[in-house]
Amino acid sequence: MNRYKRALNCIFKYIFKYSAALCLILLGGCSSLPSGIEPWVKPYERQHLADPIMSFERDAVATRYINHVYEAREAARGAEGSAGGGCGCN
């Protein structure tokens, strides 16, 4: 049970630590943007962006596996993208 308490404690610390940083980034970003700047790619201009070939990773099952191969054979880990997160293996 101790490990679950430690996990919760760690999660709360992390949320506290990074929520403050996030607020600062957003506040800083909003205040520094001139009020005239608007999203420059309109919804009707996004057909290329919506094409499946423009996805960074189309198939999570395949991405998870190849990231596992890299992580098991390379010392580097982290920042693999949304499908990363560690394999929990030796």
Next chain:
Amino acid sequence: MAATEITPAAWLRLALALVIAALVALLAKMSLATVLPEDRLDILYHSFDGGGVTIDGPSVLVRKEFADTVSVYANYYADYVSSASIDVEVSGASRYAEERTEYSVGAEYLHDRTIMNVSYTNSSENDYDAETFAVGVSQDFFGDLTTLSMGFSLGQDDVGNNTDETFAEEAEHRRYSIGLSQVLTKNWIASIGLETVADEGFLQNPYRFVRFLVPFSATPFGTEAENYPETRNSDAVALRTIYYLPYRAALRGEYRNYNDNWGIEADNFEIRYTHPLKSNWMLEAKLRFYKQTKADFYSDLFEFRNAQEFRARDKELSTYTNRTFGLGVTYQLKADFLSAFEKSTVNLYWDHMQFDYDDFRDARVSLNDPTVNAGEEPLYSFDADVIRLYFSFWY
């Protein structure tokens, strides 16, 4: 006064306006609004074959959305390992087989432009059990052109040893990530991701050993257990970009820089080209380069026993490069072939990896040839083939 007559040209303008309005509505629907992942089933066979190691097995990932606000998934994954790697051969052991099974469940909750996610993973081997809890949040803003995401995961491992029933160690892994994705133009997306990992506990392999020189001995070298520090902290930053070419194809680039407090620095670069063809085919090609420096406490051959407190001879902690060349093909099945699904694809990806070690020598040579001294063996290298064959079904 006569009623105004609608001319053929006016009908044409009206029809044109309706077509444009429908097109705009369609494209607006295709915009990058915050959405949950699609409902789909993936069944994958994976295989790694290289360096005397064969690992294959299945992975099944199923995902389902409920009430447009929650998406849940479950993943079953297995590794069937048959290994006679260089480490196994040098240790004098014979080929061994083992199995790793991993179960994951997770959920995403969508609220306005925010997606919150939570997941749990359990991995089990005969000498290693691991649990990972993860939470994350992502937020779209600036007209859905910008996505900010953050994540945290906690992994807790129980480490055993098949040759020693009394052996029991633990390890803990904390991962903190933050990412920003930005639509730059109507054809171009870029993202940056940062992740910090903090490990604590038993971080080494209980079976692996280092070797050291033994003067005037019948054997070319002696061996003793590795000894790693009990903490490791690393930072990684990755830049990714994807560009829609003037014709229907995409070019994706990725660069990642990594460093940790064990003294390892690594970089990898990848470029990937995706090219759809008519009649439901899609081709993909990629090149990836990886290089790293060794850990401070790594040595292929120590001068003597207990040469230093921390010592390692894991080739993954040495200085080396890895080049990967990959090809992939996807075929979308005809709609009437599996009518129960909205869309079905068959996918085959092959990656060829080449590992070249700069300070990890092939110790099998001095073991088998008495004329070759320890430390004078050729540097080790090997090639590996990685296969991903999978079927995906959208419903």
